[in-house]
Amino acid sequence: MPDDILDCLVIGGGAAGLTAAVYLGRYKRRALILDAGGSRLQWIPRTRNVPGFPDGIEGPELLARMREHAHRYGTPTEQVTVERLHKLDDGSFRAEAQGRAWTARFVILATGARDVxxxxxxxxxxxxxxxxxxxxxxxxxxxxxxxxxxxxxxxxxxxxxxxxxxxxxxxxxxxxxxxxxxxxxxxxxxxxxxxxxxxxxxxxxxxxxxxxxxxxxxxxxxxxxxxxxxxALGLHHSCELATALGARARKDGQLEVDSHQQTSVEGLYVAGDVAVDLNQIAVAAGHAAIAATAIHNRL
Ligand SMILES: Cc1cc2nc3c(=O)[nH]c(=O)nc-3n(C[C@H](O)[C@H](O)[C@H](O)COP(=O)(O)OP(=O)(O)OC[C@H]3O[C@@H](n4cnc5c(N)ncnc54)[C@H](O)[C@@H]3O)c2cc1C
Structure with missing residues (x-):
């Protein structure tokens, strides 16, 4: 593979994407987060069920701390909305946004969900x-x-x-x-x-x-x-980049995954709200740890 190909592209920089970035950085992998900047964390007045914060923590502060944590281990973030994701003939992926492109061997899609x-x-x-x-x-x-x-x-x-x-x-x-x-x-x-x-x-x-x-x-x-x-009007899982590649999803957009968070598209992993009904920070972090470690073990 040419040098400019990343090990892993993380699309989405919320609870799941930032946790994946910490793991990938600590595994010394070349990763990059592409994030549109709309994490649901920013709307939490104070979360009280995140382990380690018995007095709770405001969502924006938690988001800032998670960003700092990811950057501490060398995973940078670009603020862009990914418009298209392609699977190339050699099995790698190319993401496109605003006339730019990034190529990586694996992708973790952590694009979250939107409340109706x-x-x-x-x-x-x-x-x-x-x-x-x-x-x-x-x-x-x-x-x-x-x-x-x-x-x-x-x-x-x-x-x-x-x-x-x-x-x-x-x-x-x-x-x-x-x-x-x-x-x-x-x-x-x-x-x-x-x-x-x-x-x-x-x-x-x-x-x-x-x-x-x-x-x-x-x-x-x-x-x-x-x-x-x-x-309680419903939720839409932000799965379009994956389903456009043929990834299987339920009617509401929740993506189907295996026990390592890989979708039905080889090399495309998902973490967080995009892949689950139980929309929780702890779940998003757990998914991200599983997906990042599975990818690390395959590189
Ligand atoms: C009001 C409220 C209160 C909540 N309270 C709690 C709580 O107390 N405890 C708890 O555990 N959970 C709580 N949650 C749920 C929690 O916020 C989510 O489960 C968590 O943020 C999921 O993380 P995620 O990374 O999957 O998605 P998000 O954190 O939403 O991040 C997804 C990121 O992907 C980006 N993105 C989307 N599409 C693209 C694209 N095409 N290109 C680039 N980037 C893209 C988005 O802009 C966003 O930054 C609450 C949610 C809300 C709305």
Missing amino acids: EPEIDGLRGAMKAGQVRYCPICDGYETQGQRVAVLGRAGHGLRESLFVANFGNTVTWLAMATQEEVAAADLAQLRAAGVLVADSPPHCISCGVDDVGVRVELQNGQVLEFDTLYP
Whole structure:
């Protein structure tokens, strides 16, 4: 292979990509991170379930520390959005962005996932204030005893309502007029857990106005107030660079991998939210360690 070919290209510089970079750097491999700069870490007001931080740590600070950690071991970052990924005849990969190209023997795709967002003015501010939260696995513990709304259709919305009720909250499922689709047994389970169901779909949601955490105006004119809202509208795994190469993925974009995080495309590995339903920093780091070590052992 020519000298200018990298050992590994890491696409995405969030929790997974930066952890992969630490491992590759410490294995003395030539790696490069190409990152668009949109890590979901930056929206975490304070995470409290990352091992080693018993008092929690703010997402932006964790991101800064992870970047410093990756660069400490010599893996640089270029801030670009990769537009295309090609598999070349010799088995290596070429990534292209803004008229530039990088070639590597292996790729770790760590492009994350995107939440489907509700229409709320000032959504980012409400996320920072903890009025709108996306991940009850992450921060359901912090909601104990609150008035909580879950916005989502039958299936996901119903499951998340039950999950959040488990923290001793008063939960209202904003069912978006899908409650008719729910089986009688599931409705009975909701009732048993004390979950209320809003019959009328939401018309307008506002946060942080007049000291009210979340105000929801329903289409029938009723106004409800909550401390916290969990949107449960779904997630899209950012898998397009892999599926364009023929990598197998589920309908929602979650990529299929083997036990070493390799996709169905030889040499293309994935780590983090792009490859899993359990969107967690610890999981992203675990994936990255597995993928980086598997690649190191093949080089
Ligand atoms: C509000 C909120 C609170 C959360 N709280 C917690 C918590 O308390 N605990 C916890 O464990 N998890 C929490 N999470 C989830 C956690 O943030 C994610 O699981 C974690 O960031 C996943 O890491 P990742 O590297 O897979 O994706 P990300 O960290 O999102 O990084 C993906 C990176 O890839 C880049 N990228 C995408 N496409 C391209 C491209 N084409 N070219 C170049 N770069 C690209 C993106 O810009 C981004 O920088 C929370 C998430 C949110 C939104």
